Amino acid sequence: MITGGTLDEMGYYDASYELEQRDFDPYTTYSSWVEDKIMTEGDDRLVENILGLVGEAGEVAEKIKKLIRDDTRFNNQEILKELGDVLFYTTALANYYNGSLKMLIKMNVEKLDGREARGTLKGSGDDR
Numbered sequence: 001m002i003t004g005g006t007l008d009e010m011g012y013y014d015a016s017y018e019l020e021q022r023d024f025d026p027y028t029t030y031s032s033w034v035e036d037k038i039m040t041e042g043d044d045r046l047v048e049n050i051l052g053l054v055g056e057a058g059e060v061a062e063k064i065k066k067l068i069r070d071d072t073r074f075n076n077q078e079i080l081k082e083l084g085d086v087l088f089y090t091t092a093l094a095n096y097y098n099g100s101l102k103m104l105i106k107m108n109v110e111k112l113d114g115r116e117a118r119g120t121l122k123g124s125g126d127d128r
Contacts, residue, residue, distance in 0.1 A: 025102065027100060027101045027102035027105070028100065028102060030091060030101055031091055031094070031095055031100045031101050031102070034088055034091045034092050034095060035092075035095050037088075038092060038095075045092075045096065046093075046096060049089050049092045049093050049096060050089075050093065052085075052088075052089040052092070053086065053089035053090060053093065056082055056085035056086045056088075056089060057086050059082045059085070060079060060082045060083060060086065063078065063079060063082070087101075090104065091104075115128060
């Protein structure tokens with residue numbers, strides 16, 4: 001008779017199956033992964049992460065600008081790679097301020113759902 005332990009010993013279960021079976025949190029894992037990639041500390045880290053975020057967001061904007069102005073095409077992967085860099089620096093800054101990617105998502109959903117419920121999605125001001 002083959003048991004679960006036997007299948008495990010045979011290497012039947014792959015890593016993704018194991019991760020699904022645990023209390024795996026991809027947001028926390030990504031936040032930790034980002035933290036391992038940070039090369040600066042203190043005020044230098046803050047400045048580097050802010051400049052990184054602005055720079056990467058600028059690269060996204062630059063591609064869109066050239067699409068509009070010059071009809072320069074790009075493939076979706078190019079934009080997605082740049083958005084991944086934006087996500088990296090966003091997560092790094094959240095970590096710096098004792099937050100996390102998971103916290104940012106939750107806070108943003110609550111904020112925008114609240115605005116939608118109040119009918120204030122359009123307009124300006126943080127507290128609308």
